[in-house]
Amino acid sequence: MKARQIPVELVSLFQALLTLEFIIQTELTTLQLKTLLPKTLFFPFSHVTLSILDQVVQLEKVIKNWFHIKELGAVMLTREEALNLVKKNVAKRNFVYHMLAVEAIMKSLAKHFGEDEHLWGLTGLLHDIDYGKTEATPEKHAMLAEEILNEFALPQEVIKAIKAHNFQYTHVKPETRMEKALIACDAVSGLLVACALVMPSKKLKDVKVETVIKKLKAKDFARGVERERILFCEEIGIPRKKFFEITLDGLKNISSEIGL
Numbered sequence: 637m638k639a640r641q642i643p644v645e646l647v648s649l650f651q652a653l654l655t656l657e658f659i660i661q662t663e664l665t666t667l668q669l670k671t672l673l674p675k676t677l678f679f680p681f682s683h684v685t686l687s688i689l690d691q692v693v694q695l696e697k698v699i700k701n702w703f704h705i706k707e708l709g710a711v712m713l714t715r716e717e718a719l720n721l722v723k724k725n726v727a728k729r730n731f732v733y734h735m736l737a738v739e740a741i742m743k744s745l746a747k748h749f750g751e752d753e754h755l756w757g758l759t760g761l762l763h764d765i766d767y768g769k770t771e772a773t774p775e776k777h778a779m780l781a782e783e784i785l786n787e788f789a790l791p792q793e794v795i796k797a798i799k800a801h802n803f804q805y806t807h808v809k810p811e812t813r814m815e816k817a818l819i820a821c822d823a824v825s826g827l828l829v830a831c832a833l834v835m836p837s838k839k840l841k842d843v844k845v846e847t848v849i850k851k852l853k854a855k856d857f858a859r860g861v862e863r864e865r866i867l868f869c870e871e872i873g874i875p876r877k878k879f880f881e882i883t884l885d886g887l888k889n890i891s892s893e894i895g896l
């Protein structure tokens with residue numbers, strides 16, 4: 637059988653694309669680039685175990701992301717793309733509902749602070765993207781998410797917030813407002829949904845802030861909800877009552893989408 641050779645042009649293309657990937661990942665300055673380019677042109681393949689076709693696919697993504705960065709600034713994914721990614725990775729409907737809930741809550745909190753609603757919403761929507769595969773292995777939760785999301789060149793603040801929301805295992809300390817907000821929003825979403833489900837109507841519209849405050853104190857209610865995580869809201873300057881007002885409003889905006 638005749639051996640198949642990889643065309644020289646294809647090899648050059650790979651090298652150029654890997655350089656591009658390297659540039660994106662390391663965020664080099666123009667001056668640093670000038671110094672490093674001759675070396676990085678021969679940067680070794682990082683995907684040697686993949687077939688040639690898979691390498692082309694990977695590198696095509698890098699190129700697309702590069703142009704996306706140029707066009708849109710740092711945010712790579714549209715909301716629609718992010719939701720499709722969630723649905724692709726998460727099979728259980730309730731998990732998808734949970735991520736939609738955290739997205740809505742994060743957006744309402746971003747609005748309250750005058751922060752970037754798209755960025756905060758995206759972080760909420762994507763935060764448990766690996767949960768279908770890491771439910772039984774909490775030490776991998778958020779680490780696998782990073783692997784999945786790194787393909788899309790999202791702003792590092794999104795990735796870091798996702799890792800920090802599982803800080804007990806990732807040891808990434810929550811520091812910024814968005815990182816602490818994600819922890820509080822993730823936890824409060826469970827409490828708000830549980831409050832809705834004990835209403836005679838089982839609808840969010842009937843849940844009052846007072847109900848949520850009462851249920852927060854009732855330790856036997858929704859035991860899986862970690863109260864101390866909800867109280868991260870106070871670390872970012874929002875008293876719990878105000879936090880419940882904002883988050884309840886945010887969740888009510890999408891109540892029909894999540895069957896509540």
Ligand SMILES: [Fe+2]
Nearest residue numbers: 734763764822
């Ligand atoms: Fe979550």
